[in-house]
Structure formats: C-alpha cells, structure tokens
Amino acid sequence: MAPVLLLLILLPTFVETYQIQLVTYGLIAAIAALGFNLLLGYTGLLSFGHSAYFGLGAYTVAFVVQRLGPHSMEFYILIGIPVVAIASALFGYVCVRHTRIFFGILTLAISQVVYSLALKLYWVTGGSDGLRVPRPALLLGLLNFSGPRGFQQFITSYYYYVLAIFVVCVVLMWVVVHSPFGKALQAIRDNEVRARFLGLRIRRFRWISFLVSGTFTGLAGILWVPLNGLTTPDVLYWTFSGEIVFSALLGGFRNFTGPIVGGIVFTYLKTYAVATTEYWQLLLGVVLVTLVLVLPTGIVGGLSTLGLRLRKGRS
Amino acid sequence: MPLLKTVNLRKQFGETRACDGVNFVVNKGEFLSLVGSNGAGKTTLVNLISAHLQPDSGQILFEDRDITFTTVTDRIKAGIVRSFQIVNLFDGLSVFDNVALSIFSRDGKAVQMAALADHDYDVRRETIEVLGEFGLTNKIEVPAGGLAQGERKLLDVAVAYALRPRLLFLDEPTSGVSTHEKAQIMDTVSSVVRRGMVTAVVIEHDMDVVFRYSDRIVMMHEGSFLADGTPDEIRANKDVASILLGAPLAS
Numbered sequence: 001m002a003p004v005l006l007l008l009i010l011l012p013t014f015v016e017t018y019q020i021q022l023v024t025y026g027l028i029a030a031i032a033a034l035g036f037n038l039l040l041g042y043t044g045l046l047s048f049g050h051s052a053y054f055g056l057g058a059y060t061v062a063f064v065v066q067r068l069g070p071h072s073m074e075f076y077i078l079i080g081i082p083v084v085a086i087a088s089a090l091f092g093y094v095c096v097r098h099t100r101i102f103f104g105i106l107t108l109a110i111s112q113v114v115y116s117l118a119l120k121l122y123w124v125t126g127g128s129d130g131l132r133v134p135r136p137a138l139l140l141g142l143l144n145f146s147g148p149r150g151f152q153q154f155i156t157s158y159y160y161y162v163l164a165i166f167v168v169c170v171v172l173m174w175v176v177v178h179s180p181f182g183k184a185l186q187a188i189r190d191n192e193v194r195a196r197f198l199g200l201r202i203r204r205f206r207w208i209s210f211l212v213s214g215t216f217t218g219l220a221g222i223l224w225v226p227l228n229g230l231t232t233p234d235v236l237y238w239t240f241s242g243e244i245v246f247s248a249l250l251g252g253f254r255n256f257t258g259p260i261v262g263g264i265v266f267t268y269l270k271t272y273a274v275a276t277t278e279y280w281q282l283l284l285g286v287v288l289v290t291l292v293l294v295l296p297t298g299i300v301g302g303l304s305t306l307g308l309r310l311r312k313g314r315s
Numbered sequence: 316m317p318l319l320k321t322v323n324l325r326k327q328f329g330e331t332r333a334c335d336g337v338n339f340v341v342n343k344g345e346f347l348s349l350v351g352s353n354g355a356g357k358t359t360l361v362n363l364i365s366a367h368l369q370p371d372s373g374q375i376l377f378e379d380r381d382i383t384f385t386t387v388t389d390r391i392k393a394g395i396v397r398s399f400q401i402v403n404l405f406d407g408l409s410v411f412d413n414v415a416l417s418i419f420s421r422d423g424k425a426v427q428m429a430a431l432a433d434h435d436y437d438v439r440r441e442t443i444e445v446l447g448e449f450g451l452t453n454k455i456e457v458p459a460g461g462l463a464q465g466e467r468k469l470l471d472v473a474v475a476y477a478l479r480p481r482l483l484f485l486d487e488p489t490s491g492v493s494t495h496e497k498a499q500i501m502d503t504v505s506s507v508v509r510r511g512m513v514t515a516v517v518i519e520h521d522m523d524v525v526f527r528y529s530d531r532i533v534m535m536h537e538g539s540f541l542a543d544g545t546p547d548e549i550r551a552n553k554d555v556a557s558i559l560l561g562a563p564l565a566s
Contacts, residue, residue: 175428175429179427179428179429179431179432180416180419180430180435181426181427183419184419184420186405187405187408190404190405190408191404191405193399194404197367198391198417198420198478199388199420199421200425201388205425205426208428212428
C-alpha cells in the first residue's frame with residue numbers, strides 16, 4: 001500500500017500536466033467504481049443506473065456555480081453530498097424492493113428518467129449543451145487559479161486534492177466492508193434466506209448499502225466536474241453506467257482493490273482507445289468480451305490467483 | 316410447562332393438507348424428535364412456527380403469548396431459531412464470520428458501520444467459544460464453502476445456536492453424511508444443547524439416532540400427529556412401525 005501511495009504523491013514531479021490530469025480522472029473513476037462495488041461485490045446487487053448519482057453530483061455543482069455564490073470546492077462538496085445522498089436514499093428505497101434483473105432494470109429506468117429530465121429542463125440544466133463549471137478555489141479560497149499559469153497550477157493542486165479525498169474514501173469504504181454491517185451485507189449476498197433467519201432486516205441493509213454506494217459515486221461526480229470544466233447529459237446516460245460496471249469488472253468486483261484498479265485502468269483504456277480509433281467502443285467491446293472469457297475475476301482477481309500459484313510452486 | 320403450543324394449526328398447499336389441525340406442544344428443556352415419512356408435514360410445521368410460512372388458520376403460542384402473526388425477526392428476538400434441511404451457510408464468509416454474524420445480529424450490532432468487526436473482542440471471544448463447543452476451532456479462517464459436509468452441518472447448527480435461542484429447531488441436522496459422522500454430529504449437538512439448556516426440536520429420519528437422543532418423539536403422518544411419546548412408547552407403537560418400515564420394528 002505505502003509504496004503505491006508514495007508513487008502517487010511523487011507523481012507530479014516526473015510526469016507532464018496531461019498525465020497528471022489523466023490520473024486525476026482515474027482516481028475519480030476509482031471512487032465511482034468503489035462506491036458502485038459496495039452494491040455489486042458486497043451486496044450482490046447489479047446497479048445499471050449509477051450514472052444518475054455521478055451525474056447528479058456533477059449537475060449539483062454546476063447548479064451551485066450558476067445560482068449560488070462562492071466558487072469554493074469545499075462549498076460544492078458540502079452542498080453536493082447531501083443532494084446525492086438524498087437522491088440515493090429515495091431511488092434506493094424503490095429499487096431495493098426487488099433483486100436480480102428486476103433491481104437492475106429499476107436502477108436503469110430511474111437513471112434514464114434523470115437523463116431525460118436533464119435534457120428537457122434546459123432552462124435549469126442547459127439541455128444538451130450542459131453547464132460550464134470554472135476552476136473553483138480550493139481549501140476555503142486559500143488556493144486561487146487565475147493568472148497565466150493558472151491551469152497548470154490548478155491541475156497539480158487539484159490532483160493532490162482528489163488524491164486526499166480518494167485516500168479518505170478508500171479508508172472509509174475499507175472500514176465499511178470490514179464492519180459488522182459489511183459482513184452482514186456479504187451474508188445477505190451469499191444467502192438471503194439464512195440471513196433473514198439470523199434476524200437481519202434484509203431490505204434495510206440493502207437500502208443503506210445503496211445509499212452509501214450512491215453517495216460515493218455521487219462524490220466522484222462532484223469531483224469530476226471542475227476538472228472537466230463542463231457537464232453534459234452524457235454523464236447521466238446509461239452508457240456511462242455501463243462504464244462504471246465495466247470498470248468494476250475490469251479490476252475484479254470480488255476484490256476490495258479491484259474497482260480501484262479497474263477505474264484507473266479503464267480511464268487510460270478509454271482515453272487511448274478514443275485517441276486511436278473512431279470505433280473505440282468496438283475496441284472496448286472486444287476488451288470486455290476477452291475479459292469475461294479469459295479473466296472473469298478481473299485484473300486484481302487474476303493477479304492474486306497468479307500470485308497464489310507462484311507461491312505454491314515455490315514451496 | 317409448555318414453552319410452545321400450537322392450536323389447531325392448518326396449512327394447505329392446493330389439495331395437500333401439509334398441516335391438518337396440529338396441536339403441538341413443546342415442553343421447556345426437552346430434546347424432542349419430529350419424525351415421519353417424506354411429505355408428512357414436519358418441515359411445514361417448522362416453517363409455520365418460525366414464520367417462514369403463514370398458517371391458513373390456527374394459533375401459535377410461545378409462553379402463552381400469541382405469536383401467530385409476528386414476523387421472523389420478532390420470533391428470533393423471542394428466542395425461536397431454526398436451521399435448514401439443506402445446509403444454508405454464507406459460503407463466501409469464513410467459519411468465524413458465519414458465527415460472529417449471528418452474535419452481531421442478536422446483540423443488535425449488525426448495523427454498526429464505523430467499527431471493525433474483528434476488533435469487537437466480546438463477540439470474538441464468544442464466537443471462538445461457540446466454535447470450540449462444536450469442534451470447529453481449527454477451521455476458523457476457512458471459508459464456509461470449503462468445509463466438508465459433516466463440518467458444514469455442524470457449522471449450520473452453530474450459526475443457529477450462537478443466536479442463543481430458547482427454542483431451537485433443527486431440520487435434519489445429520490442428513491447427507493455418513494452413518495459414522497451422524498453419531499458424531501448428534502453427540503456434539505445434543506451435548507451442546509443440553510449444556511446450554513436449550514429446548515430443541517429435531518427433524519430426523521434415522522430412527523436409531525432418534526431413539527438414542529430424544530426425550531420424546533412425535534410422529535407425523537399426512538399432516539397430523541400419529542403418535543407422541545417416549546422412545547420406549549414409540550418403539551412399542553404398532554402404527555409407527557408399520558408406517559416407518561412397512562413391517563414391525565426389530566427390538
């Protein structure tokens with residue numbers, strides 16, 4: 001763990017601005033996938049609508065920028081988190097009444113409703129043009145980014161900002177999945193009937209899991225929008241939910257670190273696929289099919305199996 | 316003194332009367348066996364008492380309190396706990412976590428999100444104690460899915476037992492294991508249950524096991540009770556013999 005963190009801390013000293021920006025996107029995708037995976041990996045529920053929470057986070061920030069005052073990142077987060085938490089609680093309450101494919105379809109349907117609203121309510125959301133978000137001040141206005149070198153400074157500072165939040169998110173999520181609550185989720189995932197006969201209120205656990213999951217993914221959306229400078233309805237569209245699912249599968253949803261690795265790798269994969277070919281979606285499709293066939297446990301799952309085999313071979 | 320009483324309990328599936336006006340009494344502290352051929356209604360009766368199913372009519376009384384319409388969670392809180400015929404474990408979790416979760420749930424700690432499960436030393440101590448009683452101490456870190464069948468059966472009972480029930484239903488705790496293991500499992504289960512002063516109702520097919528461990532035996536047939544008595548009385552009952560074996564029992 002420590003060497004990886006050290007590497008991430010030292011990263012801006014030896015890579016160019018563009019790479020820093022890309023890693024920041026990767027860390028944000030990792031937070032989104034980490035949240036998503038509390039539902040898939042630990043609760044056994046596949047959400048196909050997590051774009052809704054990511055997008056709501058992004059749009060809340062954009063809305064605050066347009067209508068309310070201070071251009072401060074902390075202010076955005078302070079307003080954004082309750083919004084995504086309430087939305088997750090409301091939508092989750094409806095969705096957890098079902099499981100399996102029915103749950104998936106419900107999450108998808110709700111996210112598409114949110115997407116349509118973002119498209120139609122153009123006087124609030126800017127329609128398909130979206131909303132612009134200028135570079136906010138960080139640390140209660142301590143760091144401002146106007147001036148000629150503002151962009152570079154912002155990218156580097158924002159990288160550390162996101163990195164710090166990322167570390168907090170990883171620690172928080174690690175505690176959640178290792179808490180009695182996290183164990184109960186895994187029990188419900190493995191065997192719902194038995195879990196009920198331990199006296200666990202299944203639906204309430206799933207609901208809270210959904211709430212935490214959506215809030216993490218929503219936070220990722222909040223962090224994403226100042227970096228991107230713009231939010232459009234694309235981040236609410238179902239294909240974006242698909243990308244979150246893809247990230248978790250890519251890294252391996254049965255490992256804690258899987259979605260983190262998946263989020264970062266996916267960001268690079270998509271960026272280079274888009275740069276290489278017009279048919280980048282086809283390229284990603286091939287990767288996905290290969291992944292499911294060859295490496296069903298994802299990158300982290302595959303690596304840990306390999307490590308286990310090597311250790312066995314040696315002894 | 317009766318701990319549990321059912322009054323005229325009925326449950327019908329289509330044309331089949333799985334429970335046909337059953338008046339079932341369980342006394343405090345006894346080790347009772349529920350026997351009968353497949354489809355006699357034993358599991359249905361347990362399903363009704365544990366709130367897995369709702370009865371069509373009749374009443375369930377636990378310590379003279381009507382619990383007919385209470386939920387699964389209410390009944391577990393009252394102390395009515397069950398295991399399942401087909402082993403029902405959390406295969407992705409370790410043996411330790413399987414039992415620890417029962418204790419977390421029982422103590423209302425399963426909702427804790429900001430504390431590490433492994434750092435709750437009270438729960439840890441009790442979990443190890445329970446696993447010790449069931450002879451699973453050396454399997455603590457193994458995932459439940461990686462246990463042998465006999466061990467899975469024991470863990471299944473341990474998970475139910477860790478809830479500290481007052482009335483424990485065990486649905487075929489020895490099905491699917493070798494004859495040799497059967498005796499081992501029943502020795503362990505019956506001694507733990509008796510030591511913990513838990514009232515137990517066991518559904519069991521193996522009559523050797525039933526005669527050896529039970530204080531009382533209740534025989535079901537086509538949804539009603541056919542016989543009720545001590546092992547000796549049941550052994551002497553001709554109806555029981557003819558239904559169980561189609562022939563008189565060899566003594």
